Amino acid sequence: MLAANNTDLDWREWGDSNPYFGVISHAKYLAENLTDNSLQDFFASGESHVEHVCNVIRTRMRPGFQPTRALDYGCGVGRLLVPLARRSETVVGVDVSPGMLAEAKENCRKFSVPSTQLLHVDQLDSLKSQSFDLVHSFIVFQHIPVDRGEAILRKLITLLAEGGIGAIHLTFSDRRSAFRRGLRAWRQRVGPLHGLLNLAKGRAFSSPMMQMNSYSLNRIFEILMDSHCSNVHVEFSDHSGHRGAMFYFERSPATLL
Numbered sequence: 001m002l003a004a005n006n007t008d009l010d011w012r013e014w015g016d017s018n019p020y021f022g023v024i025s026h027a028k029y030l031a032e033n034l035t036d037n038s039l040q041d042f043f044a045s046g047e048s049h050v051e052h053v054c055n056v057i058r059t060r061m062r063p064g065f066q067p068t069r070a071l072d073y074g075c076g077v078g079r080l081l082v083p084l085a086r087r088s089e090t091v092v093g094v095d096v097s098p099g100m101l102a103e104a105k106e107n108c109r110k111f112s113v114p115s116t117q118l119l120h121v122d123q124l125d126s127l128k129s130q131s132f133d134l135v136h137s138f139i140v141f142q143h144i145p146v147d148r149g150e151a152i153l154r155k156l157i158t159l160l161a162e163g164g165i166g167a168i169h170l171t172f173s174d175r176r177s178a179f180r181r182g183l184r185a186w187r188q189r190v191g192p193l194h195g196l197l198n199l200a201k202g203r204a205f206s207s208p209m210m211q212m213n214s215y216s217l218n219r220i221f222e223i224l225m226d227s228h229c230s231n232v233h234v235e236f237s238d239h240s241g242h243r244g245a246m247f248y249f250e251r252s253p254a255t256l257l
Contacts, residue, residue, distance in 0.1 A: 008096050015099025023076040046079035053167050060233045067134035074140030078104035085113035092117045133164045142171040143211050157227040160251040170215045171244040
């Protein structure tokens with residue numbers, strides 16, 4: 001659907017070397033630190049997130065909402081895919097990393113949620129438009145270059161059936177200090193500096209940098225309106241100085257707008 005970007009290569013590397021840390025950047029999820037307890041915490045956090053999303057939809061938008069067919073974009077190793085599968089008849093997970101998809105497949109088997117389908121992003125166009133009643137993505141778009149992310153958002157909205165609910169997280173500003181922003185810029189320009197900082201944090205020298213991209217709120221609302229979405233609810237969040245929002249919206253019949 002979309003031309004490959006070099007961030008795809010970065011995420012393939014995360015999927016091969018540190019798939020759980022690639023999802024949640026905490027030291028306890030580094031491959032060498034994983035334990036039964038840390039994995040339990042990892043999946044418990046996914047259960048809490050999905051329960052919160054469903055509660056928001058039922059409280060703010062659709063009482064009694066129960067998804068039949070759900071999609072999780074940027075599913076990673078299945079942290080949110082597993083709890084979504086427990087609440088839906090069918091769930092589809094999409095990711096750019098073959099390594100993460102392989103880990104997600106194993107986790108779906110481990111947690112006995114066979115009603116899952118896993119797709120590489122290149123297969124996104126194989127999905128039928130207007131075929132999902134829930135399309136979800138959390139802490140994913142921030143790692144995608146903005147032009148590409150906007151195109152993916154438009155595509156995901158087309159997969160929603162009329163009356164379907166979207167729950168998509170996007171970052172919109174970087175509130176970190178000028179020093180930290182400058183340091184990140186230098187890390188992007190000077191590979192050895194990034195490698196040394198990786199070592200200082202206990203990571204491999206060659207670990208790729210995770211992009212953090214900010215989206216224009218004006219552009220996002222334009223996309224939602226152009227795509228016949230309404231009933232919008234927004235929850236703000238802060239990820240270490242990167243301000244974001246979870247956008248909940250309903251795809252309405254065009255005749256209503």
